[in-house]
Amino acid sequence: MAVLKVTFTKTKRDKLAQVLWILNWVSVVTGMILLSLGLFLKVEIQQRRELMSDREVHSVPNMLIAVGLIACGINFLGGKICYDCVDTAKFLRWKLLMLPYIICTFFFTFLLLVGALMCYCMRNELEESLFVGLRDAMRYYKDTDTPGRCFLKRTVDMLQIQFQCCGNDGFQDWFYVQWIGNRYLDMSSAEVTDRLRSNVEGKYLMDSVPFSCCNPSSPRPCIQQQVTNNPAHFNYDYQEEELNLWMRGCRQALLEYYTHIMQSIGLTVLIIWLFELSVLTGVRYLQTAMENVLRQGDPDSESDGWLLENSFAETARYNFNIIKNLGKCYQVDDDPNIDVPSTAQHDPQTGEHL
Amino acid sequence: MALLKIKFTFQSRVRLAQGLWLLSWLAVIAATLTFSMGVFLKAELHKRSEVMDNTEIHAVPNTLIVVGLASLGINFFAGRICQDALDTTRFPRWKSFLQPYFILSLFFTLLMLVAVIMSYAMKGNLEESLKIGLKNGIRFYKDTDIPGRCFQKETIDRLQMDFRCCGNNNYKDWFEVQWISNRFLDFTSKEVKDRIKSNVDGRYLIDGVPFSCCNPESPRPCIQHQLTNNSAHYNYEYQTEELNLFNRGCREALVSYYMGIMNSIGAGVLSVFILQMSVLVSVRYLQTATEALVGQENTEIETEGYLLEKEVKETIKEKMDTILKFLPINQVDAAAGQGSAEVGEKPATPAS
Numbered sequence: 001m002a003v004l005k006v007t008f009t010k011t012k013r014d015k016l017a018q019v020l021w022i023l024n025w026v027s028v029v030t031g032m033i034l035l036s037l038g039l040f041l042k043v044e045i046q047q048r049r050e051l052m053s054d055r056e057v058h059s060v061p062n063m064l065i066a067v068g069l070i071a072c073g074i075n076f077l078g079g080k081i082c083y084d085c086v087d088t089a090k091f092l093r094w095k096l097l098m099l100p101y102i103i104c105t106f107f108f109t110f111l112l113l114v115g116a117l118m119c120y121c122m123r124n125e126l127e128e129s130l131f132v133g134l135r136d137a138m139r140y141y142k143d144t145d146t147p148g149r150c151f152l153k154r155t156v157d158m159l160q161i162q163f164q165c166c167g168n169d170g171f172q173d174w175f176y177v178q179w180i181g182n183r184y185l186d187m188s189s190a191e192v193t194d195r196l197r198s199n200v201e202g203k204y205l206m207d208s209v210p211f212s213c214c215n216p217s218s219p220r221p222c223i224q225q226q227v228t229n230n231p232a233h234f235n236y237d238y239q240e241e242e243l244n245l246w247m248r249g250c251r252q253a254l255l256e257y258y259t260h261i262m263q264s265i266g267l268t269v270l271i272i273w274l275f276e277l278s279v280l281t282g283v284r285y286l287q288t289a290m291e292n293v294l295r296q297g298d299p300d301s302e303s304d305g306w307l308l309e310n311s312f313a314e315t316a317r318y319n320f321n322i323i324k325n326l327g328k329c330y331q332v333d334d335d336p337n338i339d340v341p342s343t344a345q346h347d348p349q350t351g352e353h354l
Numbered sequence: 355m356a357l358l359k360i361k362f363t364f365q366s367r368v369r370l371a372q373g374l375w376l377l378s379w380l381a382v383i384a385a386t387l388t389f390s391m392g393v394f395l396k397a398e399l400h401k402r403s404e405v406m407d408n409t410e411i412h413a414v415p416n417t418l419i420v421v422g423l424a425s426l427g428i429n430f431f432a433g434r435i436c437q438d439a440l441d442t443t444r445f446p447r448w449k450s451f452l453q454p455y456f457i458l459s460l461f462f463t464l465l466m467l468v469a470v471i472m473s474y475a476m477k478g479n480l481e482e483s484l485k486i487g488l489k490n491g492i493r494f495y496k497d498t499d500i501p502g503r504c505f506q507k508e509t510i511d512r513l514q515m516d517f518r519c520c521g522n523n524n525y526k527d528w529f530e531v532q533w534i535s536n537r538f539l540d541f542t543s544k545e546v547k548d549r550i551k552s553n554v555d556g557r558y559l560i561d562g563v564p565f566s567c568c569n570p571e572s573p574r575p576c577i578q579h580q581l582t583n584n585s586a587h588y589n590y591e592y593q594t595e596e597l598n599l600f601n602r603g604c605r606e607a608l609v610s611y612y613m614g615i616m617n618s619i620g621a622g623v624l625s626v627f628i629l630q631m632s633v634l635v636s637v638r639y640l641q642t643a644t645e646a647l648v649g650q651e652n653t654e655i656e657t658e659g660y661l662l663e664k665e666v667k668e669t670i671k672e673k674m675d676t677i678l679k680f681l682p683i684n685q686v687d688a689a690a691g692q693g694s695a696e697v698g699e700k701p702a703t704p705a706s
Contacts, residue, residue: 144573157570161515180575186588211568211576216511219498221534222565234540 002306008289010300016289017085020282024079027279030272031071037265038064044261048254050155053132060122063115064265071112071276074105078283088299091290098287105280112273119266123259130251134168141210142181157212163257165250166213171227173249178203179210209245218243281307356660362643364654370643371436374636378433381633384626385429388466389422391619398615402608404509407486410479414616417469418623424462425630431455432637439644442653452641459634466627473620477613484605488522495564496535511566517611519604520567525581527603532557533564563599572597635661 008016042061045052081098084090137156143149160166167173185192185204196202207228214222223244226232238244289305296303308315362370396415403409435452438444491510497503514520521527539546539558550556561582568576577598580586592598643659662669 150573153573154570161570181573184574184588189588211565211578212570214565216508216515216566219504219507219535220538224565234538234543 002304003308003311005304005306006285007302008285008305009302013286013289013293013303014086016282016286017082020082020085020279020286021079023279023282024075024082027075027276028072028079030275031068031073031075033068034071034269034272035065035068037268038062038066038068041261041265044258048159050152051133051137051159051254052126052129053136057122057126057129060115060118060262063118064269067108067111067115067269070108071272074101074108075279077101078105078279082283082286085286085290088290088293091294095291095294098283102280102284102287105276105283109273109276109280112269112276116266116269116273119262119269122262123255126258127251127255130254131168134251134254138168138173138177138179141177141179144181145183157210159250159254160210160212160246163250163253164215164246165248165253166209166246167249168251169249170247171209171213171245174209174213175205175207175228178205180204213245215243215246220244356658357662357665359658359660360639361656362639362659363656367640367643367657368440370636370640371439374436374633374640375433377629377633377636378429378436381429381432381626381629382426384629385422385425387422388418388425388623388626391622392416392418392422395615395619399612402513404506405484405487405491405513405604405608406480407483407490411476411483411612414469414472414476417465417472418619421462421466421469421623424458425466425626428455428459428462428630429633432633435637436640439640442644442647445644446648448641449645456634456638463627463630463634466623466630470620470623470627473616473623476616477609480612481605481609484608485522488605492522492527492531492533495531495533498535499537511564513604513608514564514566514600517602517604517607518569518600519602519607520563520600521603522605523603524601525563525567525599528563528567529559529561532559534558534560567599569597569600574598 038061041064042058045057045061078101081094081101084094137152140146140149140152141156142153144153182204187193192204195204195206199205206225208225209227211222211224214224220243223233223236223241227245228238230237284307285305288307288309289303292303292305293299293301310318392415395418396412399406399412399415435448438448491506491513494500494503494506495510496507498507536558541547546558549558549560553559560579562579563581565576565578568578574597577587577590577595581592581599584591638661639659642661643657646657647653647655664672
């Protein structure tokens with residue numbers, strides 16, 4: 001029994017072909033949308049590559065770009081095929097190609113689904129990457145004279161200003177990092193030598209943060225130095241002060257930003273997947289209907305279209321047998337046309353067993 | 355003698371009508387662009403309206419919006435006129451409409467030119483407005499507890515960070531203003547008392563600037579306090595330090611930003627003006643060439659088109675006479691009435 005059989009008159013077939021032609025061109029446009037979404041995500045990640053450690057974060061935009069390009073190609077071909085399907089003579093050209101085309105498109109839609117799921121699953125990798133990347137960026141903040149790291153200070157400052165965040169998890173991260181370069185420290189001063197000696201690694205640590213952590217919404221001029229030292233400032237209690245510095249950590253801020261982008265992209269890809277699936281179903285119906293018309297001989301007659309000729313179980317068994325028999329190519333079989341020498345010995349003259 | 359007379363054959367009339375139709379649609383697009391440019395400029399000016407003292411500069415975007423809308427109407431009608439111009443039965447219904455149409459169109463097109471001139475000429479006005487606005491902004495920076503002024507601090511901080519500028523003319527403007535509020539100053543401290551006593555107005559002045567003046571490009575962590583005191587910081591000389599704070603004043607930054615926008619808009623609107631004038635001239639030629647056909651049987655003859663029926667001076671004189679006739683209409687009647695009454699009385703008196 002055929003799966004989901006539908007009977008098509010000639011006019012219905014023609015209309016189906018026309019509609020599929022239009023839908024295929026719409027799919028080309030959605031393929032281009034996918035491509036541009038992939039490019040956008042790639043550019044966004046490239047912009048902040050200094051804050052991410054080298055990990056597999058580029059796989060998602062690359063996948064989206066590849067899928068977008070393939071979608072454009074497949075749907076362009078599909079549009080051409082559907083355009084020719086109105087005329088049975090032209091359909092003969094495409095007859096042999098159609099089944100492989102449908103199978104390829106079916107696997108391609110799987111790829112789309114995988115792409116959409118990857119968008120949602122990228123979060124953990126991104127978090128790891130940002131944690132390591134931001135930690136290193138803060139460590140090298142002071143190295144504005146080291147080639148390769150001299151713009152890290154500007155990058156981190158602009159990041160903290162733009163994303164309204166401070167440090168990795170919070171502003172306290174800056175207390176454990178020396179963010180003032182040694183060439184700006186007066187090594188002869190007692191205060192500096194005290195601080196350097198106060199920790200094992202000889203780093204100049206203080207409870208201060210860079211100016212980019214300051215929140216402009218604060219009613220009070222920014223307190224960046226001696227942040228945890230309440231008596232150092234008049235009328236100040238750092239545990240109650242929420243508007244002075246940015247409270248959010250930059251890792252969380254960037255993660256939220258990228259997750260938001262990827263969730264929107266993932267949703268778009270899912271919608272495009274559903275659309276592609278419906279176009280594929282239409283093309284399958286058109287293919288089977290056209291083939292049946294050709295089998296019947298009369299191009300104007302009614303024909304049936306289906307998804308599968310037999311039920312799922314039978315089709316699966318049939319295909320499984322084909323695959324099994326592919327392996328038997330070079331083995332002996334019971335074909336009477338092949339001359340197989342028998343194992344018993346015969347006397348060629350008398351025909352008797354020896 | 356007609357002004358700028360041109361002869362039109364039937365073919366050239368048809369081509370003029372077709373060209374005008376295309377031109378009028380281009381002009382509609384241009385008018386929409388003018389309108390949107392006006393809206394954009396108004397939005398940009400409104401964004402930073404807190405640091406501007408007056409809203410006189412808003413005359414430029416307002417004029418652009420009005421002109422854009424008017425141009426849409428003008429060009430829409432121009433398109434309709436040229437569609438009807440080739441049909442002599444439909445054309446006469448436009449007859450009474452065309453005279454006021456031309457006057458209005460000319461007025462709005464000239465207004466476009468005025469907008470262009472204003473966008474270049476109002477630089478001084480903008481600068482003055484910004485000077486006063488920024489001065490007040492810096493003065494009220496500390497008043498985050500006074501209603502009406504509590505967002506000045508945030509406005510100025512974000513302005514300085516976005517436009518990469520510091521102070522009105524430069525960062526030294528902050529030295530002359532108390533930008534730390536009294537409620538954050540410890541009045542029992544000797545340092546605070548000294549500073550307050552050191553000037554006539556009793557203000558707490560320091561050679562420091564807010565954090566928003568800090569330049570992220572500096573290789574060194576930002577120095578905001580004791581800027582002119584070289585010995586307070588290691589390896590620091592404020593005269594040679596260029597990257598520590600933003601060097602530009604905010605007034606200069608804002609003026610150059612807005613003049614940049616207005617100059618580009620001015621250049622665009624000038625080209626729209628030229629397009630609009632050509633549409634009006636074409637409509638006038640088409641109108642005069644087609645009017646000569648009215649009443650004729652053969653619509654394919656050659657006609658003449660002109661801009662004005664008589665010379666400029668004569669036309670102006672004629673119009674002035676018409677206007678003058680309408681103005682003292684009561685006085686003329688009263689004088690005529692009095693004159694006839696006197697004439698009526700005079701023969702009566704000699705008789706009696």
